[in-house]
Amino acid sequence: MKKRLATVSLAGCFGCHTSFLDMDERILELLKLVEFDRTPLNDFKKFKKRCDIGLVEGGCCNEENVHTLQEFRKNCDVLVAIGQCAIMGGLPVMRNAIMHAEDPLRECLETAYMNSPTVYNASNDIPNDPALPLILDKVYTCAEVVKIDYQIPGCPPSGDTFWQTMVALLKGTAADLPYGLIKYD
């Protein structure tokens, strides 16, 4: 019986997913043991069945991220936070504290869409289309929103790290990474 694997990228850059593919031809070995459920790799948007393993890239910066993450927690036996964004917020989390503003979210949006020297924005609006998910007051780590079972650090974790992690997860244990594979950058 193959294990079911789901992956998702929340407030991340898809670098971790790209790095997942860096396990190269070993992915064929992996596919003998694993069947993908929803993942950007096969473009399925909804869960088909309950999954054994869920890999989450990125933290939560908007409402949709939170809903997706909660859905992953509901549908996955083991949930793993992958990469620095999922673990501690990564680059998006810079808007929480490093902005030094009274209202960091407003300053972040105004800098991005209005005040930067290279911005051309004739209407001087911040995007507010109803189709856009509501931005959260700050960026939350995955562990602040749901229970996370394991975390794999890296920006992104290397292909070898992903391989060792998957091998360990399929055995039902935590990955015991050697020195060279523990990276926070």
Add this chain to the structure above:
Amino acid sequence: METATREKDIMSNFIVFKIDGVEVKGKAGQTIMDAADEAGIYIPRLCDVEGLEPQGSCRVCTVKVNGRPAAACTQPAADGIEVENKTLEILNWRRDLIRMLFHEGNHLCPICEASGRCELQAMAYRLGILQPAKYPYLQPVRPIDASHPDILLDTNRCIRCGRCIRASKDIDGKNVFGYVGRGIHKRVGVNGKDLAHTNVHLDDRSIALGTCPVGCIIRKGLGFFAPIGQREFDRGPIGSNIEKAELKRGKK
């Protein structure tokens, strides 16, 4: 004649104690850390560095001396003591201390110039910190001081080890840096309105590479000088120079 007597004195002042069951020879008056370093046994540390007076504030070097916790960098070694260094209990204390430092400041390794040569990060690697921590990220709002033409202070990354303070006071004789506030509000301040209004100089030991263990004191114009893969702790874990020194001695 005088030196000969002194040497004789030192010779007779040898002490012998055990670290994790291994016999270590030291001199009377030496700290446990110094004796361990000479014996090629690495005790993890952050606030202590070669050339500065030990301060014993980070507690990462905590060991058990005859069953009681003590900071190895300030605790004098004594004849016959039994020191525990590599037990799981102490490893977990150290992991918790390092985790708390990560959670207390804004340590964004992916954007940090010091990544790869940062001792806090290297210590986390060495201690194998992988699992989710139970602590919240405090995400404090801390200032950046870019006033000086050659030096940048990003206090988001400061771990208050006091290495710049001691270097400035004891070696440069300038007192450019100093502690301000108490408890969680304790921070490192500068002796002036900002760094540009102090007499700090690029040649000072306090801002030399290797004095600040993290990326708080940054030398402008030097950014990312070592490529990924060739940075200090890409080559080997922190403390391997101390362990390797013993290997070399053993071969002789």
